[in-house]
């Protein structure tokens with residue numbers, strides 16, 4: 001399912017946070033969203049998710065304006081994993097993942113064994129099957145993050161929007177979650193700080209000060225010049241002699 005932004009902008013008070021963002025997320029691709037702190041990544045994701053109303057421009061889902069779609073349909077099509085989301089409710093990990101099925105339930109479509117299977121599968125996909133019965137408040141930050149991702153997977157949406165999903169995760173789970181996202185037959189947009197993770201995306205979009213600076217395959221976009229201009233670092237791509245994979249070496253300019 002394609003997701004497009006057309007001249008999208010968001011202003012709060014006198015601050016222009018995002019300006020003139022036009023891009024197409026292609027069906028099935030994983031698009032990495034990168035940029036320095038405060039460049040507008042979360043704001044762009046929230047606009048794409050329909051959680052914020054654009055000040056200018058609009059978002060289209062499969063050619064239809066997001067603003068014209070009913071909330072329930074948006075929830076069936078777009079799953080969103082926030083950077084930080086918490087709850088003080090007394091719920092288990094499984095309860096949290098079951099919330100992902102909400103957009104699909106109705107009086108005519110009550111909870112069924114198929115929903116149980118989807119929830120179980122999603123918990124297993126993020127390696128949380130063994131902790132399904134644990135109370136939310138007893139989970140570590142990384143375990144909570146994995147449950148959030150499982151909740152989004154259980155939603156069975158066609159578009160997955162993730163805001164720094166590797167936050168709190170140990171290196172094993174960072175890699176397994178990102179490779180899971182890449183393998184899923186979904187259209188995904190992932191805000192990332194680790195540029196080596198961005199190298200694994202189909203394409204990257206680079207934001208700076210609320211503007212889209214570049215969009216394309218990571219090896220073409222992440223040039224030493226761009227990395228210096230956007231992130232104020234020296235960086236170049238090396239090739240791992242073991243398997244030929246690209247690796248970004250990053251160091252300070254001075």
Ligand SMILES: Nc1ncnc2c1ncn2[C@@H]1O[C@H](COP(=O)(O)OP(=O)(O)OP(=O)(O)O)[C@@H](O)[C@H]1O
Pocket residue numbers: 012015017035036037038039040041042043044
């Ligand atoms: N509600 C708001 N009111 C005022 N300023 C805001 C608001 N929301 C976002 N901003 C500002 O907009 C800018 C972009 O914020 P955003 O969270 O989108 O950036 P980001 O690229 O996701 O940053 P980070 O990498 O630090 O998570 C920041 O300067 C932020 O302070």
